[in-house]
Amino acid sequence: MRIETLAITSTRFEDKNAGSVASPIFLSTTFERETDGSYANGYIYTRADNPNRQTLEKSIASLENGAVGFAFASGMQATTALFQSLEPGNHIITPNDAYFATNVLIQEVFSRWGLEMTMVDMTNPENIRAAIRPNTRLVWIETPSNPQLKISDITAIAAIAHENDALCVVDNTWASPVGQQPLNLDADIVMHSTTKYFGGHSDVLGGALVLKKDNELAQKLRDIQKLTGGVPSPFDCWLITRGIKTLPLRVKAQTENAYKLSLFLENHPEIEAVHYPGLPSHPQYAIAKKQMLGFGAMLSVQVKGNEQKAMEITGKLKLFTTATSLGGVESLVEHRKSVEGIHSSTPENLLRVSVGLENIDDMIEDWNNALAL
Numbered sequence: 154m155r156i157e158t159l160a161i162t163s164t165r166f167e168d169k170n171a172g173s174v175a176s177p178i179f180l181s182t183t184f185e186r187e188t189d190g191s192y193a194n195g196y197i198y199t200r201a202d203n204p205n206r207q208t209l210e211k212s213i214a215s216l217e218n219g220a221v222g223f224a225f226a227s228g229m230q231a232t233t234a235l236f237q238s239l240e241p242g243n244h245i246i247t248p249n250d251a252y253f254a255t256n257v258l259i260q261e262v263f264s265r266w267g268l269e270m271t272m273v274d275m276t277n278p279e280n281i282r283a284a285i286r287p288n289t290r291l292v293w294i295e296t297p298s299n300p301q302l303k304i305s306d307i308t309a310i311a312a313i314a315h316e317n318d319a320l321c322v323v324d325n326t327w328a329s330p331v332g333q334q335p336l337n338l339d340a341d342i343v344m345h346s347t348t349k350y351f352g353g354h355s356d357v358l359g360g361a362l363v364l365k366k367d368n369e370l371a372q373k374l375r376d377i378q379k380l381t382g383g384v385p386s387p388f389d390c391w392l393i394t395r396g397i398k399t400l401p402l403r404v405k406a407q408t409e410n411a412y413k414l415s416l417f418l419e420n421h422p423e424i425e426a427v428h429y430p431g432l433p434s435h436p437q438y439a440i441a442k443k444q445m446l447g448f449g450a451m452l453s454v455q456v457k458g459n460e461q462k463a464m465e466i467t468g469k470l471k472l473f474t475t476a477t478s479l480g481g482v483e484s485l486v487e488h489r490k491s492v493e494g495i496h497s498s499t500p501e502n503l504l505r506v507s508v509g510l511e512n513i514d515d516m517i518e519d520w521n522n523a524l525a526l
């Protein structure tokens with residue numbers, strides 16, 4: 154089945170009691186046990202499993218063409234669970250242009266757990282080969298990267314990871330399975346912040362891991378999920394499941410808007426550079442074209458001028474709300490360097506843009522006005 158159909162069928166909960174078409178929300182934390190000690194429907198306690206979570210996990214796994222999925226209370230909790238499945242002394246290779254908190258989590262928390270980390274520029278796979286150590290167990294890819302939209306070659310990097318007995322994980326939050334399916338490109342695991350495109354309405358926090366195989370690692374993650382309890386509530390699962398139904402249509406429409414906006418901005422005299430993988434001028438356009446199904450709805454621009462000039466423009470934009478996060482129906486803009494802090498290597502004149510579902514002509518007008526001197 155195609156992704157638009159899967160988004161509808163995989164999120165349907167078959168309600169045998171009332172026959173409801175929309176899914177019920179199962180708020181119950183506990184489920185009835187039979188006199189023989191069994192559980193009629195397999196549910197025992199909501200930290201371990203819940204009908205809404207199971208529907209969500211199966212749906213996300215099917216959208217990413219994986220064998221098994223795990224839902225968490227946030228993207229960072231999904232990342233945490235994966236790192237917790239590693240052993241002290243293991244080494245991780247991460248991108249130097251990754252979601253800021255991913256690298257900080259390793260530096261601040263998992264260094265005390267004994268995890269070692271090397272950050273590299275992943276636009277050249279040879280940098281990963283050079284960073285491999287005997288104890289490297291995980292290569293973390295984020296493509297397109299945050300906030301500079303760098304593209305890494307998933308298949309090439311997965312091959313290097315596998316030659317060295319390491320797993321290849323892709324944070325696929327920005328592309329969503331509509332724009333990129335890493336498990337079909339030889340990655341082993343996909344991570345998502347479902348807070349973004351899956352939820353799609355900026356009103357629910359969530360995360361997920363999808364594994365290509367239901368193997369020993371999957372069992373380990375199932376245990377970690379159940380024991381640590383960093384799970385989404387039934388209502389959170391319900392909201393994300395509801396979001397999935399329109400995910401393919403939203404992402405396609407937002408991607409089209411992002412492409413048109415990037416073309417407009419690229420030709421504007423007040424813009425120094427536009428970073429969008431769908432532009433032929435993007436340095437890794439060829440790789441993006443090869444591995445992406447759509448170029449996504451995120452872009453960043455470097456304005457002509459300094460940090461203050463960039464901040465001023467965010468104030469002049471009326472349609473683009475100045476706020477962090479991405480993937481919702483409403484367009485957002487954010488000055489990244491001032492969010493990431495003094496150690497950030499993000500250019501001071503860079504604005505990150507999450508393109509929403511408003512009319513593209515209104516978006517272009519808004520930027521045109523904001524960039525007018």
Ligand SMILES: *Cc1c(COP(=O)(O)O)cnc(C)c1O
Nearest residue numbers: 227228229252324326346348359
């Ligand atoms: C938002 C985000 C995360 C973290 O997810 P939360 O749901 O905020 O915990 C991780 N990676 C990327 C690329 C993100 O955009």
